[in-house]
Amino acid sequence: MTDATAPTGKPRRKAGARWRVPPLPGMILGLIAVWYLAVIPMNVQETLTAAERAGAEVSPPSAVERRDMGAWALVARNPGELGQSWSLDRPRLPSPHQVLVELYDSTIDEELNGRRGLLRSGSLSNRGLAHHALVTLNATFLGFLIGTGLGILLAIGIVHSRVMDMSVMPWAIVSQTIPIVALAPMIIVVLYSVGIQGLLPKAVISAYLSFFPVVVGMVKGLRSPDAMQMDLMRTYNAPTAAILWKLRLPASVPYLFASLKIAIAASLVGAIVGELPVQKGGLGARMLAGSYYGQTAQIWAALFVAAALAATLVWAIGAAERRTLRKMGMAA
Amino acid sequence: MTTPVTDTPGVPDAKVAVPVISASHLDLTFQTADGPVHALSDITLDIAKGAFVSFIGPSGCGKTTFLRCMAALETPTGGALSINGMPPDEARRARAYGYVFQAAGLYPWRDIGRNVALPLEIMGYSKAEQRERVARVLDLVELSAFENKFPWQLSGGMQQRASIARALAFDADILLMDEPFGALDEIVRDRLNEELLRLWDKTHKTIAFVTHSIPEAVYLSTHIVVMSPRPGRISDVIESPLPRERPLDIRDTPEFIEIAHRVREGLRAGYQE
Structure with missing residues (x-):
């Protein structure tokens, strides 16, 4: 204690600080x-x-x-x-360096030296992770767009109509309690039977997961203007559309971005789950194939690519958020 | 500049003018979970064109509620109220008044010019007209240099001036102000009071002004309405003998002090009942 209170002026170094990582x-x-x-x-x-x-x-x-x-x-x-x-x-559990080797083999090595690699065939190898990641990313983006658009529209409806508020929200919540792995094959089968296959079914599953956070966030955001702001609009005798465009939507932007970060990650999960039953490429297909053939390193490599994708996507939304909010004078 | 024609600009005695706001036996009872709250009781008051009327009283005396009734933000449960000869809601739809709240409530995502243009956009003024009006009212509140600044770049007093400009932009004859300077410090408040008087003098608006501050009420008003709570009612209406031209040091004159005294007495009487 005497050491600590001594007026040496220099902060005492904590024990073990030398080993701090x-x-x-x-x-x-x-x-x-x-x-x-x-x-x-x-x-x-x-x-x-x-x-x-x-x-x-x-x-x-x-x-x-x-x-x-x-x-x-x-x-x-x-x-x-x-x-x-x-x-x-x-x-059963590959060690980290085995996963790293698999990552290298199925990305750089495959594209440089593989028979179907970028160097020899001029297009990404369908055995490489880059190709599968792009397939997944496509479905993710399309699903994200559909989910976000649907989410915003539903939120606008919920905020403006009491009937929608009472009827849509419970269903939206129920929809999220159904395990997506159970639902995904059904969506694919149903859409296939009406002639829709390929990218869209995966995007639908992806949208199914991503619309929900957008609905919740946007309902909160659209309702965020306080009573005074709404009163002010009333004194202008502003029509509902003007209140929506000039007050509610701009005020909800911070809420939207918070939701989008969750939604983009959910979209990615949705796209991967959607790829499991289809087996036509994508990280989900890759993981399942790995599990069929006991290639655990392949599963883990795909898993890491998916995680890296998710991190990048969330980061990108965060960057867009910072830019937009700064431009709007709403930076936290 | 197009200002509405007032009967006798420059003459403080507004008694001869037509009432623009007229309330008779106005009642308002809120139904709350704890039972009915009698917010306004038997309010009868005429406000003449060009008058500056302050409403002063303790919290819960209904001064803000009365103002909100004028703005058709609340609906009275009894009596009659007319604004420009119309029922309040019709007057609201005719955009008869500008309303200034205690908080400036500027949109952070719009610069000052676009904030002031907000009501103009909603009311469908042309772009050219919007620009012309924004420039004019910003000049009126001395914020011309700040048209392209964002609200967070302005002080609280400047933000409130911008919100007054916003209320003035669409040329309503009536300005309803709900404690607009309540959140500002005294020095800024003095300055804005002075500016508000000048603005009133220039534009010949009819102003209804809610405040907590006795000096503010006496300094600004042609008429001071003293209100008392439970139920909210008018306990005194004081017509100010002060001239229309009021430098800040008028507050040290005996006339000023006497009116302030009368207001204070009125407030005290309201409490004792």
Whole structure:
């Protein structure tokens, strides 16, 4: 205590400050470490089988017996035979470097050296992640546009009509309680039966997820002008349309952007889910194919691309938000 | 500049003029969850053309409610009220008045010029006319240099001046002001009071002005309506003998102090009942 209160003028260095790691890289490093550790018990069955095939002594020697044992127990009984954990061909949980290699192989390497790659065929390889990401992105954007447009229209209706307020909102909420994975195949089948396939069904699923946050946010935003602002419009004897265009819509822009950030991420999820039953390209199709053929690294690589896409999209909306609000004099 | 013709501009005695606002036995009862609230009771008042009438009284005396009735933002439950010879709602639809709220309420996404143009856009004035009128009223409130600035770049007093300009832009004869300077500090308030008087003198508007401040009411008004609460009613109407020309130091004259005293007495009487 005497040290801390001493008027030395210099702030005392905290104990261990020398070892301080910046928060974000620190967290990432921590996660990677956990991941590497988790690989051992997750893959222990396959690791021991591989070790047995290579002629090592494994305990217990019976595969059937091993199957019924806990992962940690196997790890504890075979500490010397776990070297293969991080380099299995078909791991249950691929290790981070395997995912990175898969990412490299299915993007840069595929486009540069693949038979169907960008360099040789002049177009993105349909085996590469870039192609699949673009397919997903297309559906995401179309779904996002449909969902946002629908959301804004519904919100305008809800704000202006008591009947719509009472009737639409409950259905909008109910619509979001149905698991999209259950609904997606039905949407695709129904649309297929009326001759619609390809991009649109995926976009519809994507819109189904993304309209909801827009409705909720826009209803709040359109209602955000206070009583005084509404009174002022009344003293001008302003028609409803003028109130909408000149007051409600501009006032709702900050709410819209908050909703759009959620909506774009939801659109991406919708597009991926929509690709699962169709299997005509896209990150969703890629993930499912990976799971069919036990290519977990492929699933994880697609997963990372999807996450990176989502982060980029949300960031882009955030950038547009900052620009717009600054221009409108509403920057927080 | 086209200003409406008043009977006798420059003459403070407005008694001879036609009443532009006329209330007789006005009643308003709000139905609330806690039972009925008698906000206005038996209000009878005529406001002549060109008059500057202040409404003063403690909170809950119904002064703002009365103003809102004039603006057709509230509907009286009894009695009669006419604005320019019309029922209030008709007068509202005829855009007979400009209303200034306690908060400036400028749109942050519009610059000052476009804020002032807002009522003009809604009322369908042509672009050229909008420009001409915006320039004229901004000049009137001395904000011409700020036409392209955004509200956040202006002080509170300037924002309130802009909101007055907005209320003046469409040339309504009546200006209803609900504690427009209530949120400003005293120095700014003095200055805006002076400016408001000059503006009133120039434009010959009829002004109904709600305030909490006795000096403000006495300084500005030709008539001071003292109100008292529960139920909201008029307890005194004081006609000011002060001349139309009022420099700020008129507030140190015996006449001024005497009227202020009478207003204070009226307020106190309202409380004791």
